[in-house]
Amino acid sequence: MTCTDLTEVYRAEYGRCVATLTRLLGDLGLAEEAVQDAFATAVDTWGDDPPRNPGAWIVTTARNRAIDRLRRESTREARHAQSLLLHQADDEEVGPVRDDQLRLIFTCCHPALSPLAQTALTLRLIAGLEVPEIARAYLVPEATISQRIVRAKKKIRDAGIPYRVPEAPELPARLAPVLAVLYLVFNEGYTATSGELVRTDLSREAIRLARALAELMPDEPEVTGLLALLLLVEARRPARVGPSGELVVLTEQDRSLWDRELIAEGHELVRRCLRRDRPGPYQLQAAINAVHTDGPATDWTQVLALYDQLFELQPTPVVALNRAVAVAEVHGPALALAVVDELDLPDYHLLPATRADLLTRLDRPVEAAAAYDEAIALATNDTERAFLEDRRARLEV
Incomplete structure (x- = not known):
């Protein structure tokens, strides 16, 4: 496996693996360290014969590394965590959020953290974005983002912020930063900070999580609006790059290449928002993109x-x-x-x-x-x- 292949696996699997290990360990810092150790092991062991399911391999390896580390610890908390890993790893999740990554997003968006820390930490852990990519999304210096991420992790550890599913009444209060995170993840996928124009893995993951959020909170119009926005923008992706890989702007795109199924779904969601008559920023952006995708011209x-x-x-x-x-x-x-x-x-x-x-x-x-x-x-x-x-x-x- 080449370095490029491993980088692609890292991009696709990092967030999922950290989310799963956080659920198993109940410790965000330990989960991230274990996943990073597992990827380091993959560099040395995969060679030309990578596993058929790289994500599962990373989770298993990270879990075993975490168990080894906990066995070396003599504290009561470490022994308890080891017991959970050994005996409760396959327990069914409970609560309103059943998607590990969506749960981790809500956890990182705890009100004890500042808005910038919430979204920066989640972009790092869920999307696997590097500090320069997050800094670009916020239009702030890289040092600022790096400091916020470090402080957020310290706050979670020192304040004992639990990794748990928010109760239903708590969900709306966590909603704004969650929507912001999904929007920023999608944007990084739609126009990557560096390299090729798009990262389809991020765009698709943002849409998947937006769908999960819409199922969780079907009566929140801004959730519906965000999903509509992502679908309508994603529908134009096949026409954004020309035959030689060049960027094609909206006014010059071949509309026959647009995904009509996504457009139809997005338009229906926009109509649903209009019937509720509670306009918000994501709904209005979705409506703008509905106009762009309605008819032969804008x-x-x-x-x-x-x-x-x-x-x-x-x-x-x-x-x-x-x-x-x-x-x-x-x-x-x-x-x-x-x-x-x-x-x-x-x-x-x-x-x-x-x-x-x-x-x-x-x-x-x-x-x-x-x-x-x-x-x-x-x-x-x-x-x-x-x-x-x-x-x-x-x-x-």
């Missing part, structure tokens, strides 16, 4: 109206930037550029990239080239960078 006037509603609920620079794209389609690039020039999003490559596109449309190639250069310097994904370089090369400067 109704940009309707998209702009929805972005106006979204900005009222969520007046962030990123929402304003996305809204500016709709403004350009409805009212022209000059008005959109005036909006973009007022935004402050340091280190976010899509801001100068959007500005470069607007300047190109306004026939200001020198300024557009400078904006493209800034976007190219900030872009970390190879496919996105190649797309920006191509657009930059087309300018007649």
Whole structure:
């Protein structure tokens, strides 16, 4: 097995293995250490003959390593944990959350942790994202994310925060960070921090967990909205990459390649949200994507109206930037550029990239080239960078 193959196994299985071991051990820190040890063992032992079920192998190996460690401990707590591992590993789960990873997400979103610590820790443990990837999602320095993750683990240990299933009345209070985590996991899959454009393993896992959450909380419209959003965005994935691996933007995509089954399901979920008449950010984003996937072309006037509603609920620079794209389609690039020039999003490559596109449309190639250069310097994904370089090369400067 090559290093690339093992990296793919790590990406696909790390979160599941940590979640399972946390349930078995009842100790998040020990679970993560055991899984990391198991992967280190895999590097030395798999060679050219990997197991048929790598995830199960990692869980079993990690469990045995944890037992060995606990046997070396002489404390009463260690002996109790060893007994649980040996005799209760196969007990059926109880409580409203029966998915290990979903349970771990809710656990990491304990109200004793700060919002940033909640989501950063969950992205690390569930999605197996590295610190640079999480920092990109939050548009903050890597050192900040690293510190928050370390502090969150320490808080869980020192405060004795239990790994347990929240009771039904507690679930709504944990919902906001859980939705944020699933959204960020999906986004990392849809446009990866580095390497190829997409990581389908993350996108599919986020959708699977969103489905599980929707079954758990069917009366929460924002849960339904998030699932609809993920499905409608995922439906366009087959058309996002051209024959040579190049990025294809929404307005240039071949709509015949879109997944009509996912689109139909997403539209039905959006209609369900509309009937409830309790709009929220994820529902509005889902509605925007429903417009994009309805008919042969996008109704940009309707998209702009929805972005106006979204900005009222969520007046962030990123929402304003996305809204500016709709403004350009409805009212022209000059008005959109005036909006973009007022935004402050340091280190976010899509801001100068959007500005470069607007300047190109306004026939200001020198300024557009400078904006493209800034976007190219900030872009970390190879496919996105190649797309920006191509657009930059087309300018007649």
